[in-house]
Amino acid sequence: MIALEGVWKEFPAPRGSERPAQRAVDDVSFTVPAGETLCLIGTSGCGKTTTLKMINRLVEPSGGRILINGSDTAASDRIALRRGIGYVIQKIGLLPHRTVAENIALLPRLEGWDASRLRARTDELLDMVGLRGYGGRYPAELSGGQQQRVGVARALALDPPILLMDEPFGALDPITRESLQDEFVRLKEVFKKTIVMVTHDLQEAFKLGDRVALMEQGRMVQIGAESDFRARPASPFVEDFLRAHLAHPTLSAIPALSAVARDARPSDDAPTLPRDATMKQAMDLFFRYPAATTLALVDENGTAVGAVTRESLLQAV
Amino acid sequence: MRKLLLVALLVMGLAACARPAPDTLKIGSKPFPESELLADMLAILAQERGIPVTRIGNLGGTKITFDALKSGSIDVYPEYTGTGLMEILQQAATNDPNEALELVRQGFLKAYDIEWLEPLGFNNTYALAMKTAEMKALGIRTISQLAPKSGGLIFGCSHEFYDRPDGYPGLVEFYGLHFKKVERLQHGLAYQALLQDKIDLTDVYSTDGRLDPETMTVLVDDRHFFPPYYAAPVARREALLRFPAAREALNALAGRIDDPTMQRLNRQVEVEKVPSKEVALNFLRKQGLVRGEAGALQTGRGGDVAQVLWARRGEIAVLVGQHLALTGVAMGLAIAVGIPLGIVISRSVRLAAPVLVAAGVLQTIPSIALLAFMIPYLGLGAKPAIAALFLYALLPVLRNTYTGIRGVDPALVEVGLGMGLRARQILTLVEIPLAMPVIMAGIRTAAVISIGTATLAAWIGAGGLGDPIVTGLTRNDVPTILTGAIPAAVLAVVVDLALGGLERLVTPRTG
Numbered sequence: 072m073i074a075l076e077g078v079w080k081e082f083p084a085p086r087g088s089e090r091p092a093q094r095a096v097d098d099v100s101f102t103v104p105a106g107e108t109l110c111l112i113g114t115s116g117c118g119k120t121t122t123l124k125m126i127n128r129l130v131e132p133s134g135g136r137i138l139i140n141g142s143d144t145a146a147s148d149r150i151a152l153r154r155g156i157g158y159v160i161q162k163i164g165l166l167p168h169r170t171v172a173e174n175i176a177l178l179p180r181l182e183g184w185d186a187s188r189l190r191a192r193t194d195e196l197l198d199m200v201g202l203r204g205y206g207g208r209y210p211a212e213l214s215g216g217q218q219q220r221v222g223v224a225r226a227l228a229l230d231p232p233i234l235l236m237d238e239p240f241g242a243l244d245p246i247t248r249e250s251l252q253d254e255f256v257r258l259k260e261v262f263k264k265t266i267v268m269v270t271h272d273l274q275e276a277f278k279l280g281d282r283v284a285l286m287e288q289g290r291m292v293q294i295g296a297e298s299d300f301r302a303r304p305a306s307p308f309v310e311d312f313l314r315a316h317l318a319h320p321t322l323s324a325i326p327a328l329s330a331v332a333r334d335a336r337p338s339d340d341a342p343t344l345p346r347d348a349t350m351k352q353a354m355d356l357f358f359r360y361p362a363a364t365t366l367a368l369v370d371e372n373g374t375a376v377g378a379v380t381r382e383s384l385l386q387a388v
Numbered sequence: 389m390r391k392l393l394l395v396a397l398l399v400m401g402l403a404a405c406a407r408p409a410p411d412t413l414k415i416g417s418k419p420f421p422e423s424e425l426l427a428d429m430l431a432i433l434a435q436e437r438g439i440p441v442t443r444i445g446n447l448g449g450t451k452i453t454f455d456a457l458k459s460g461s462i463d464v465y466p467e468y469t470g471t472g473l474m475e476i477l478q479q480a481a482t483n484d485p486n487e488a489l490e491l492v493r494q495g496f497l498k499a500y501d502i503e504w505l506e507p508l509g510f511n512n513t514y515a516l517a518m519k520t521a522e523m524k525a526l527g528i529r530t531i532s533q534l535a536p537k538s539g540g541l542i543f544g545c546s547h548e549f550y551d552r553p554d555g556y557p558g559l560v561e562f563y564g565l566h567f568k569k570v571e572r573l574q575h576g577l578a579y580q581a582l583l584q585d586k587i588d589l590t591d592v593y594s595t596d597g598r599l600d601p602e603t604m605t606v607l608v609d610d611r612h613f614f615p616p617y618y619a620a621p622v623a624r625r626e627a628l629l630r631f632p633a634a635r636e637a638l639n640a641l642a643g644r645i646d647d648p649t650m651q652r653l654n655r656q657v658e659v660e661k662v663p664s665k666e667v668a669l670n671f672l673r674k675q676g677l678v679r680g681e682a683g684a685l686q687t688g689r690g691g692d693v694a695q696v697l698w699a700r701r702g703e704i705a706v707l708v709g710q711h712l713a714l715t716g717v718a719m720g721l722a723i724a725v726g727i728p729l730g731i732v733i734s735r736s737v738r739l740a741a742p743v744l745v746a747a748g749v750l751q752t753i754p755s756i757a758l759l760a761f762m763i764p765y766l767g768l769g770a771k772p773a774i775a776a777l778f779l780y781a782l783l784p785v786l787r788n789t790y791t792g793i794r795g796v797d798p799a800l801v802e803v804g805l806g807m808g809l810r811a812r813q814i815l816t817l818v819e820i821p822l823a824m825p826v827i828m829a830g831i832r833t834a835a836v837i838s839i840g841t842a843t844l845a846a847w848i849g850a851g852g853l854g855d856p857i858v859t860g861l862t863r864n865d866v867p868t869i870l871t872g873a874i875p876a877a878v879l880a881v882v883v884d885l886a887l888g889g890l891e892r893l894v895t896p897r898t899g
Contacts, residue, residue, distance in 0.1 A: 129806055153808030164803030168821050168896030177817070178807060211899040226807070235806070 073103040073126060073233065073265060078135030079289075080121055095121045097289035098135070105232070108259060108266040109294075110280030112273060118289040119269045123235055126267060127156045139233070154178060157226030157264075161238040163218050165210040165225070171197070172206030175225045182229065196224040199258070216247035220254075227262070236268040240275065246354045246385070248275075253355075255279055273316035285309060327353040327368060330387035331377035337367035344368050346376050350387065353379050412442040413631050416462035416768075418453050419446045419847070419862045421657045421664065422512065422595060422619075422650065426466035426641075428668035430621055434637045436678055444768060446858040448847030450475055452760050456849070458500055461768035463627035464638060468512060470617035472496065472504070481554060485511065485616035496622065503628065505635070506642030507620040510650040514549065514614045515594040515606045519582060523605055530610040534589075535564050543567040544587030546575040554615060555591070562613045579604075594647055597654030606647075619645075640677055661865065696867040697874065704853075704875050711852035711879065714770060714845060715838040718777030722785045722834055725778075727827065730789025731815065740790060747783040755780070755844045763848060773845035773852075780841055781834035788830025792823025821896045828891035832884055839880040843872065853879070 080096040096118040103109045111119040124130040126137060128149050137144045144152055165174050172193045179189055197203050200220035210218055219239060226234060240248040240255075252275060259266065259279075270276050276283045277297040284294040293305035304310045327348045342360050344352060346368045356366055366379040413434055417427035424445055431441045444462055447453040454476055456462045472492040473479050479495070482488050489507065496502040516531060523529070526537050534541075549555040550572055559565065571587055578590040579598055592599055594606055621638045628635050645653075653671060656662045672678040697704065733740040753761075758779065762772030796819050804814045820827075846854030853876040860869030 124806075127806055129802070150808050150810055153806060156808075158803060158806035160799060160803055160806070162797075162799035162803075164797070164799040166800065166818060166822075167898040181809075181813065209897065209899040 072105050072138075072140055073267065074136075074138040075102075075122070075126075076100050076136045076138070078122070078125060078132050078137060080118075080125060080130060081133045094289050096125070096132075099286070099289075099291050100135075101284055101291065101294055103265055103267060105265050106263040107281045108268065108279060110276035110283045111267065111269045111286060112271065112276045112283055113286035113292075115271065117286040119286050120237055122286070123237055123267055123269050126233075127153050127158060127235055154182070154229055155231050155233065157229075157231045157234040159219075159222050159226045159234065159236040159239045161241040163210075163222040163242075165218055165221055167210055169209075170206065171202065171208050171210065171213070171221050174210065174221060175206075175228055177225065178228050192228065196227060199227075200224045201254070214247070215243050216251055219243065219251060223258075227264075232265055234264045234266045236266065238269055238271065241270070241272075244385070246357065249351065249354055250358050252278055273313070285312065325350045325387070327366075327379055327384075328377065330379050330384045331368065332365075332380045332383035335365060335378040335380050335383070337365045337375050337378040341365045341367045341378070343373070343375075344379075346370050350384065353384055357381060357384070411630070412440040413464065413627060413634055414442045414444055414462045416444045416447050416453055416456055416465040416849070418450065418465070419448060419858055421597065421862060422654055423466055424664050424859075424862070425653060425657060425668055426508065426619060426621075427464075428665050429641060429672060430464060430466070430638055432665075432668055432672055432678060433640050434631075434634060437633045437637045439631050439633055439637060444849040446846055446855065446862070447768070447849060448756060448760070448858075452763060452848060455760065455763045456768045457502065457622065457624065459764050459767055460624065460626070461763065461849075463630075464621050464623040464634075466508075466619050467504075467622045468617040468619050469504075469507070470513065470615045472622070474615070481615040483612040483615060485618055488616050489618065489620075497625075501625050503623050503625050505621040505623060506639045507618040508641050508645045508650075509618075509643045510595055510645050510647045511616055511618050512593055512595045512650065513609075513617040514555065515592055515609065516589050517582070517592045517599060517604050517606050518589040519585075519603055520605045521603075522588060523607070528607070530608040531559075531563050531565075531613070532610050534607060538565045538567050541567055541588040542569045542571055542586075544571045544573050544578045544581050544590040546578060546591055547572055548575070549591040559613055563611070595650040595654055597651065597656075597658035599651055599655075601648065601651065601655075619650075644675055693867050693870045693874070696871055700856075700871050704871060707851065707853045707855060707872070708875055708879060710850075711839070711842055711854075711876070714773055714842045714850060714852050715777060715835065715883075717770075718774045718781055718838055718842075719831070719835055721774070721778045722781035723831060726782050726785030726830075726834075727789050730786045730827075731793060731819075733786075734790050734793035744783075744787060744790065747786050750779045751783045755841050756847060759844060759848050768849040770845075770850050772848055773842065773850035777838050777842055777845070781838050784830040784834040784837070785827070786830075788826050788833075789823065792826030792830075793819050795826065796822045825891065825895045828887065828894060832887045832891065835887055836880050836884050839876060839883060843876050 078096060078099050079094055081092050081094050084090050084092045099118075099122055101109070111122060113119050121130055125132045126144070128144060132145075139152075166177070169177070175193050175196055176189045179192055184192070193206060194203070197206055200223060202217060202220055202224075205213065205217070210221070213221065223239070240251050243251065256279065268279060282294060282296050283300065285292045287308060293300065293309050300309065300313060304313060327344060327350050328346060330350055330353060342356050342363055344356060344366055348368065353366055357363060364380060367375040368377045368379065370376050415427050415431045415434070417423040427443065427445065431443045434441050447456060447462075450471055453462070453465055457465060469485070469488040469492050470481065473488055473495075474481055477492065477495045477499070479491065482491065489504065493504045496504060516534070528534055528537065545556055550570075556570070560567075571581075573581060578587070578592070579600070581587045582590055583603065589607070592606070599606070623634070623638060653667055656667045657664050669678065729743065733743050755776065758776045759772060762775050766772040766775055800818050800822070801814055804818050809817065842852050843854035843857055845852055846858045853872040856868050856872035857876075860866065860872065
């Protein structure tokens with residue numbers, strides 16, 4: 072369990088500047104019960120990343136208390152604290168000169184695990200993120216989505232009860248992001264980690280978070296489940312925020328037909344989808360068949376009514 | 389990383405072991421044949437009397453040589469009274485040879501506790517030379533006799549002589565000379581011009597080996613216009629006490645070498661390319677100052693470059709060894725200091741700017757000047773050379789370490805911190821491996837610079853491949869220059885390639 076009690080952070084004003092010191096985070100309190108996922112959301116500069124980094128003490132709070140399972144993090148050893156908290160960031164940060172397996176095994180190795188245990192753990196994690204057999208590759212040989220899977224596997228290597236994620240899917244293309252989000256939901260159910268995730272994408276926050284905390288100018292504006300936000304927005308600001316961020320229908324609400332390529336015909340061996348499938352389903356299919364260049368949309372009789380290519384799908388997105 | 393440090397420490401250790409030498413009489417010389425030859429004679433005479441001698445040649449000019457004497461890096465070298473009076477003591481010239489000697493004797497003893505021993509006899513000053521035949525035709529022997537005939541003559545004047553107050557301007561006024569024409573030209577070309585009758589007379593050094601006694605004669609400076617430059621050994625008094633037999637040995641040549649003799653000996657070295665030591669020994673034998681066959685002599689130098697290189701391969705191997713030791717130790721120090729310092733300043737922008745500027749300023753000091761600055765503190769030989777090379781090698785290593793570490797993706801450091809790596813682990817697991825290609829590039833640059841600059845270390849007696857270059861330059865002997873220059877160039881290329889291989893070895897793969 073993670074608990075923040077009246078936490079604030081003040082950064083000194085830049086030297087020579089007229090402005091007074093600024094409060095990046097101002098009197099924030101919340102609790103994340105064990106096994107729950109909380110998404111911190113807000114516009115850039117709202118203090119969500121600073122809040123996240125205070126939990127593993129990459130940023131030291133100016134005041135207030137942060138408790139993990141009841142004990143004050145300020146009193147704990149920083150290195151030990153961090154090794155008990157998985158950390159995933161948007162830029163991933165895999166060591167380019169280490170293989171995938173070495174990246175994943177970095178912390179366990181430093182903790183002195185023996186070779187057979189390291190190997191077993193690495194294989195287990197690679198299996199879990201769907202990258203079996205990729206252990207010997209270097210990060211540069213992987214796609215962005217694959218790299219972030221490795222990033223997540225690395226964060227889970229010591230099996231920490233807590234995971235901090237700072238826009239983990241922010242740098243990925245929409246198709247990859249959607250598929251990793253789905254996988255996140257699946258893994259979350261399996262592992263029951265306590266997770267705090269920063270995102271600026273409200274759809275993602277609602278999809279991945281058990282609860283969502285909306286911040287603005289360093290303060291907590293509203294915290295609750297998706298239904299709370301929709302039913303009882305706490306202020307006009309929240310209403311505006313919801314309207315602005317939910318304006319785009321989700322991929323699962325748009326028919327795949329709207330992404331049909333005018334000038335393409337499906338190849339004979341193209342994977343098929345029913346004509347009323349959604350864009351989301353089309354994306355998933357492309358993921359399942361990495362070699363496929365086109366998908367066939369078929370009617371009840373199995374007759375192709377249109378072709379969707381990767382390009383046309385991306386354009387429609 | 390660890391490997392690099394190990395190599396650095398090893399090299400430094402070897403260098404430290406290679407020191408303690410027994411006490412010897414250290415005889416130095418300036419980088420021109422006459423000085424070398426006289427010093428060689430003094431060395432042979434001292435050895436004949438059982439004094440252990442170290443011969444340190446090719447010191448880079450009056451300042452470096454005299455600094456070396458003052459600091460005790462050498463004990464003796466041949467100097468000229470005029471130089472001692474005007475350049476070292478900074479006193480006005482005198483035309484009286486005895487007065488000049490008296491002045492330098494007192495001045496040196498008082499200011500430096502250095503003694504002028506007995507003059508060797510000759511006076512290597514400026515002089516005017518003419519073709520012997522022309523002198524006979526005009527019926528003149530002295531400059532005074534020249535004056536009334538000067539209106540019909542062309543004077544080939546070197547640039548230096550033309551500008552000195554004790555050169556051309558003073559001379560023409562003093563003797564009342566009025567030449568038909570004054571042709572300013574390069575000193576080395578004047579002899580040629582004289583033989584081809586392009587000019588009638590020229591300024592020379594009175595003992596210059598290129599002065600051909602068959603065809604040219606020096607006009608007598610009958611009214612003593614030119615300041616006297618009599619040669620004599622100058623020695624530290626402390627050294628004369630340390631080796632009681634030294635005074636007699638160094639004075640054995642007193643008055644034995646007159647102008648034509650010195651000129652003839654110089655000619656053997658400069659024109660006939662006989663090795664200096666051999667000329668020295670032959671002369672001393674004829675004078676009965678050396679018995680029997682002291683010292684083994686090599687003869688027959690010269691020939692084309694390939695032959696010379698092959699003939700001197702053993703000597704070159706030794707010089708390559710010295711050269712590698714100099715640069716190796718300097719590089720080891722530069723790595724041992726530059727990499728940690730580079731890491732420290734990569735952590736602090738406020739520290740980085742002044743440190744990099746300071747290292748940059750060191751880089752801009754001309755090599756010869758830096759080498760000369762070192763002598764008062766570190767003496768002659770390998771120590772000051774290594775110190776100077778170290779200072780030159782420092783900047784590339786330092787700056788590339790700094791740049792390399794700063795260039796590491798901050799996301800890698802952040803995620804490393806976030807997952808609970810210690811500061812040391814971030815350095816060794818993340819920053820240094822990723823900065824390694826840049827650091828190695830700095831080390832390569834530094835190594836190549838060092839190998840080039842180390843050739844200059846010969847000017848302060850540090851040996852290495854600069855030795856034949858300096859010797860060759862002073863004698864205008866191209867094959868000798870090349871026996872240093874070619875191996876130095878080859879060495880630079882080989883070391884660069886070897887370090888390139890090492891770079892590939894220590895650069896982590898990323899795909």
